[in-house]
Structures are given as structure tokens and as C-alpha cells.
Amino acid sequence: MKKYLEILKKCPLFDKIDDESLVRMLTCLGGRVVSFDKKYTVFAEGARAKYIGILLSGSVQIIQVDYYGNRNILSVIRAGEVFAEAFACAEVDSLPVTVIADEPSEVMLIDSSHILHTCSNNCGFHQQLIYNLMKDLASKTIMFHQRIEITSKRTTREKLLSYLNMQSKSAGAREFDIPFDRQELADYLEVDRSGLSVEIGKLRREGIIENRKNHFVIL
């Protein structure tokens, strides 16, 4: 477990918990590490929402797939971030989303009951853990607000521009990479891929952006 300590220390779930306590805690929480190759399913829709996931390496996507096979990308999880926590905390019985590995990924799975209900050892940091979980959920809610602000725009162009501006802002630079290829960006923005390609081309010709693959510059 030692090898994961550095990344776990960056996980918001373990904020303000010192190294020694963290190690003891991990035993107590009974987390286990599982690896997934690219495109493999971490959690399938409909599965029991029993585990909270912490991404140790790689990246995973939270997606919904509708009746017709249309994919909707809800969010992208990066190393150190937590996922599926909302379903575990709200004690829903089955997952309404699928989690798939976007690249080879290592995931730590923790039985949510070990987090939500204080263990018999009563390690003093359980309260901090709950507090951290609350903070994490609050920031997830804000993340969804931002996503909705983008996708509620009515045209592909407006969605794209507000997505790129948001990314630029959070990168703190006019030049940045996005975590999506074209189809994925379309599935995140809730638009048609070919229409998205057209719009990117237009913005480039109008001198509003420069881009190459998933690298963008706002001019």
C-alpha cells in the first residue's frame, strides 16, 4: 500500500490527515486495489453502489448510455480524485451510471459502510473523513452546475466556446489540453460529432481559436 501513499495524500478524502494516521486508516477501511485496462468497465450501470472509488493512476469516465446506445459523458476523473461516492453516500441500491477506464488505471475500492459507519477501533479521524467527504460532494455539486451552465446553451458553437473558456479559466492559461477526443467532447457537450468538427473548423478560420488535436489556444 506504501506505493500509493503519495497519491492518496493528494486525495481530498484524506485532507488534513497525517501520514501515520492515513496508513492506519487504510487498514481500517479495508481498501483494495484493482487495475483496469483501457476501455474496461470499473462499475457497470445497475451494479450495487457499495464501493467508493479512489483513482490512483490513469483516468476514468462517468458515463450514461441510453436506450439507443447514445453515450453521455458526465465527468472525467483524474488521479487522486474520488468517484461513485454520491451513490454510496445516498445509499441508492444500484448505480445509474457506468464507470469506464479511459486509460490503464488503478483504482482503490473502499466499502462505503466502512466510511459511513464508525469502525469498532474508532480511529479518531473518521470525523475528519466524513467532513472531507462532505467537502468533496459539495465540489462535485459545483462541478455539475458548471457542466449544466455549458450544456444548457442552445447551439454547438456556444457550448463549445463556453466549454473552452471554462477550461482556459481552470488551466489559468489561454493554451491548454482537453481530456477528450472529438467524439468524447461531443458526448460531453451533448452535440453531434460532425457538427462539432464543423464548428471547430469555423472558429479556427475566424481566428478565434487555434488547435491541434486536443490542444487548444484561445486567441
Add this chain to the structure above:
Amino acid sequence: MKKYLEILKKCPLFDKIDDESLVRMLTCLGGRVVSFDKKYTVFAEGARAKYIGILLSGSVQIIQVDYYGNRNILSVIRAGEVFAEAFACAEVDSLPVTVIADEPSEVMLIDSSHILHTCSNNCGFHQQLIYNLMKDLASKTIMFHQRIEITSKRTTREKLLSYLNMQSKSAGAREFDIPFDRQELADYLEVDRSGLSVEIGKLRREGIIENRKNHFVIL
């Protein structure tokens, strides 16, 4: 404060806290009650995200208004529910949304620092409060998942049908009222109002639904 006890007991924030403790707690939290007439602003976008709101009576809407004046209804809050908690908990400095009274409403405002940081009296229920807040935020996240599942559909018809099915499901009946007039429903589904009216008319003529104003029956 006594007159609000019944509704506060139903608030998820005070789950598993007995009456006596609740009363003591309210003093400790320093909540104050404010009334708003219909259409009045409870919190304006850009305001400091200092307070957590508990709706005591009436109903409020969480909305975003873009540059062009287009309204987007993110959610509707009913009596007993909490709002603006995510922004306070995540300690963002200014609100990215507006909260307006949808009907005459009474709101209890609690300074979030009183909730997040244990008070000097150290009332024993602070931990339960944090735990409840975490649960509440988890269910808000799930609510947004559901909203996105609806609004990610590409046509007005599909959005409307999946919204109505969701409402029917949560009402546990094929017959139910929705909390929106036509314009509000359009702003929630992220579609054009007149196009929505057309679609409702079609579904009615096709014998798929019956409706009168905001009352719907799925056949």
C-alpha cells in the same frame, strides 16, 4: 422559533436529532428567518456564498440567467429542503446562481461557518449535522444526474417524455402535478416554449398523455 419546529424536523439536515437538541442547536447556529414575496430574490448571483438556506414554507427556484437573459432552472426547492449548501460548504466566494421565490416563502438562513466549524459550546450534535449535510449533498448530486439524464436527450419530445416519466415514477402514480408552468418547464428542459407547447399537444392527440395546465396523466 417554535412555530417552525414541525417543518425543521422534516429537514434532512436535522435528521436523527431529537426535538430538545434541535431547539438548543438552532440558538447555537443563530438561524434567522426572512420572508420573501413571490418573484423576489433570495440570493442574487455574485453574492457571497455565506449562508445555507432552509426553506420553511413556499418554494424557491435555483436559476442561472445568461448574458442574453435566457433563464435556466436548475432545481426547485420545496418546504423542508436545503439550498445553497454546496456553495457554502465548498467555500466558493460568490454564488454562480440566483435563488428566487416562486411563491411567498419563508427562509431560515444559517451562517455556514456555524455549521462547518464546531462552536465553542461544542454541542454534541454537530457531528450528526455534518453527516446529515453529507447525505444531503449526495442526494443533490444524484438529483443533478437525473436532470442531466433528461436534458441530454436531443429532442423536445424525448426530454418531455423522460421528464414526465421521471415525475410519474417519483410520484408513484401515473397522475401527478408538475411544479412548473409552460415557460418554466421549457427553461428546465432547456427547450423553446412554443416548441414545447406543440409537443405536448402532439402527445395528447396521439393518446400518450392527458393534461390540463400543470396536471399530467401518462396513459
Add this chain to the structure above:
DNA sequence: CTCCTTTTGTTGAAAATTCAACATATTTTA
């Protein structure tokens, strides 16, 4: 009850999206 305001429904034209099909470019792998 009547007038006034608000809400809902209707229409047609303009704009945008979706869809399918294919061309081109890039990446992977054998």
C-alpha cells in the same frame, strides 16, 4: 362582469442540428 394581464397554443420562416455517407488524416500493429 368587464377590462387588463398573463399564460398557452399556433403558425410559418429561418437557423441549427442530426444523420448517413464518404474522404482524409492519424495512429496502431503486424
Add this chain to the structure above:
DNA sequence: TAAAATATGTTGAATTTTCAACAAAAGGAG
């Protein structure tokens, strides 16, 4: 390196949405 697979760009037709303008219906105030 060449072939195969995947990703991106392009096009035109069909569908759908948006927009503006107005008609009809419902609700509220005096």
C-alpha cells in the same frame, strides 16, 4: 514500412429547433 484500424473533417438532405408574431384561453383586479 505497409496495412489496418481509428479518428477527424466534409458534404447535403432531412429533421428539429428557434424565433417572432399573433390568436385564444385563463386568471386577476377593480
